[in-house]
Amino acid sequence: MILSIASGKGGTGKTTVATNIALSLSQAQLIDCDVEEPNAHVFLPVTTNRSENVTISIPAIDETRCTHCGACSKFCAYNALAILPNKVLIFPELCHSCTGCALVCPVKAVQWKEKTIGTLEHGHTDNIDFYKGLLLVGEIQAIPVLKTLKTKIDPSKNVILDAPPGTACPMIETISASDYCILVAEPTPFGLHDLKLAVEVVHFLHIPFGVIINRDGMGDDAVETYCKKQNIPILLKIPHDEQIAKLYSKGVAFVQEMPEWKEQFTQLFTKIKQEVSS
Amino acid sequence: MKQLTIISGKGGTGKTSITAAFAALAQNAVFADCDVDAADLHLILKPTIKHTKIFSGLKLATIDDNRCTHCGLCKTHCVFQAIDEHIHVIKSSCEGCGVCAYVCPEQAITMQERESGYAYRSETRFGPLSHAVLKTAEEASGKLVTLVREQATAIAEQYQKDLILIDGPPGIGCPVISSITGVDMVLIVTEPTLSAIHDLKRILGVANHFQIPALVCINKYDINTENTNEIEVFCKKNNRDIVGKIPYDPIVTQAMIHEQAITEYQEHPVSDAITQMWHNILEKLQK
Numbered sequence: 001m002i003l004s005i006a007s008g009k010g011g012t013g014k015t016t017v018a019t020n021i022a023l024s025l026s027q028a029q030l031i032d033c034d035v036e037e038p039n040a041h042v043f044l045p046v047t048t049n050r051s052e053n054v055t056i057s058i059p060a061i062d063e064t065r066c067t068h069c070g071a072c073s074k075f076c077a078y079n080a081l082a083i084l085p086n087k088v089l090i091f092p093e094l095c096h097s098c099t100g101c102a103l104v105c106p107v108k109a110v111q112w113k114e115k116t117i118g119t120l121e122h123g124h125t126d127n128i129d130f131y132k133g134l135l136l137v138g139e140i141q142a143i144p145v146l147k148t149l150k151t152k153i154d155p156s157k158n159v160i161l162d163a164p165p166g167t168a169c170p171m172i173e174t175i176s177a178s179d180y181c182i183l184v185a186e187p188t189p190f191g192l193h194d195l196k197l198a199v200e201v202v203h204f205l206h207i208p209f210g211v212i213i214n215r216d217g218m219g220d221d222a223v224e225t226y227c228k229k230q231n232i233p234i235l236l237k238i239p240h241d242e243q244i245a246k247l248y249s250k251g252v253a254f255v256q257e258m259p260e261w262k263e264q265f266t267q268l269f270t271k272i273k274q275e276v277s278s
Numbered sequence: 279m280k281q282l283t284i285i286s287g288k289g290g291t292g293k294t295s296i297t298a299a300f301a302a303l304a305q306n307a308v309f310a311d312c313d314v315d316a317a318d319l320h321l322i323l324k325p326t327i328k329h330t331k332i333f334s335g336l337k338l339a340t341i342d343d344n345r346c347t348h349c350g351l352c353k354t355h356c357v358f359q360a361i362d363e364h365i366h367v368i369k370s371s372c373e374g375c376g377v378c379a380y381v382c383p384e385q386a387i388t389m390q391e392r393e394s395g396y397a398y399r400s401e402t403r404f405g406p407l408s409h410a411v412l413k414t415a416e417e418a419s420g421k422l423v424t425l426v427r428e429q430a431t432a433i434a435e436q437y438q439k440d441l442i443l444i445d446g447p448p449g450i451g452c453p454v455i456s457s458i459t460g461v462d463m464v465l466i467v468t469e470p471t472l473s474a475i476h477d478l479k480r481i482l483g484v485a486n487h488f489q490i491p492a493l494v495c496i497n498k499y500d501i502n503t504e505n506t507n508e509i510e511v512f513c514k515k516n517n518r519d520i521v522g523k524i525p526y527d528p529i530v531t532q533a534m535i536h537e538q539a540i541t542e543y544q545e546h547p548v549s550d551a552i553t554q555m556w557h558n559i560l561e562k563l564q565k
Binding site for chain 1: 472
């Protein structure tokens with residue numbers, strides 16, 4: 001089964017939930033899909049090594065062939081090419097690698113070169129097979145890194161995808177690969193507002209889901225009231241607890257120090273697995 | 279006119295609460311919420327929308343079933359895997375490049391504008407706000423960020439405002455870079471947790487990459503003083519000013535629940551710390 005952990009709002013506890021579940025199971029594959037700011041490794045006893053580079057293809061113009069007709073620039077939906085009287089300027093950061101420029105070039109002057117925009121890292125603990133993706137600093141395209149990362153998914157394992165915040169393309173790219181999505185929400189007005197946005201996305205993608213309320217007790221009851229009204233299952237409540245917050249700040253997943261929670265996370269995972277397979 | 283963007287790398291460190299607190303202190307500013315896919319600033323600023331503009335992001339391939347012969351050429355050429363086995367467009371995957379329309383021998387595919395979201399110009403009790411909503415599962419959030427900033431600049435010019443205060447998104451990718459390019463300064467809100475420290479280093483790398491002066495603020499600095507110390511040492515070593523240290527206090531959440539900026543609460547330690555930080559930032563912006 002592939003389980004994704006997402007939220008809408010940042011900092012609600014996605015990584016906390018993802019790492020604590022992974023550490024509670026006898027075997028799991030944990031993939032940190034927040035390629036912009038990955039943090040899961042902070043909470044795992046794991047050393048990672050670079051396993052591969054992620055590249056995108058960008059156009060390179062063979063100036064000996066190019067007649068500067070402008071067809072490529074005219075076609076490009078992203079304004080990634082500009083034609084000067086005797087040169088073609090390429091803006092790699094705008095390019096989506098659609099190959100349109102090469103298709104429309106009448107003299108086959110568009111070639112491709114690879115540009116590295118990110119890396120994948122791999123490591124493992126006794127029971128966790130761990131991957132993370134890293135977008136290089138200054139690069140803007142998280143999606144190609146995410147797509148490469150998703151090729152590492154091994155569906156025979158208990159797969160946990162730690163999603164990036166937000167509700168835009170990187171979040172959608174992550175959760176669309178999953179059989180079930182846990183939305184982690186914070187019981188505050190910002191938490192509720194962004195949870196509603198995330199719920200719209202999971203509905204749109206037709207992914208079964210439930211909510212975990214993290215830092216329960218820090219704010220108001222509006223998240224719980226909303227979930228009940230919408231018939232959204234509240235899978236678990238993690239209290240607003242000083243010890244949990246302290247452990248988090250030190251990079252410790254709380255099941256490591258509070259083993260009574262392991263049972264809860266294992267049960268939760270088993271229940272979801274049953275729901276998905278039924 | 280100056281521009282300041284509040285960013286963090288890690289989500290949930292307090293960007294929006296701090297932006298709202300600054301909004302209550304700013305004398306002559308325009309506000310812009312550039313976290314367009316999970317915008318929250320309006321929950322505190324309570325805007326009255328004055329003007330709505332439809333945002334068309336990427337175009338969408340649309341297949342005319344009457345013309346389509348299911349030859350599959352479009353599917354073969356689509357690098358985004360946005361055409362399924364029934365030769366239907368997967369809306370959430372289409373990036374609007376137009377390659378399918380170009381290769382289609384039957385001219386069955388057209389590229390159409392799609393309504394991806396809305397950009398608003400609004401009034402708030404603290405001043406004008408430019409903000410937006412991205413519709414569910416729409417792309418091009420970077421482009422929408424640019425539109426929100428263009429609107430804010432237009433308002434600032436029209437009303438002779440001297441500052442654009444921008445609430446940025448989490449992360450380091452496309453929408454973040456759109457939120458910080460060309461601004462005078464960024465304020466990075468971090469917290470004393472190992473995760474946030476890790477993310478601070480990456481977002482500082484982004485600011486350096488684009489040569490934007492960066493200030494640092496430690497939110498909830500007293501929840502782990504050892505980590506706060508580590509951040510201070512790191513910033514000193516890298517010549518980054520820490521312009522504020524804000525104590526942890528449940529009143530911040532209470533203010534949010536009451537739809538108030540924390541600086542609307544007079545004489546409170548959190549309020550005082552943010553006010554002091556605001557003056558520190560203004561001083562650095564004027565230099």
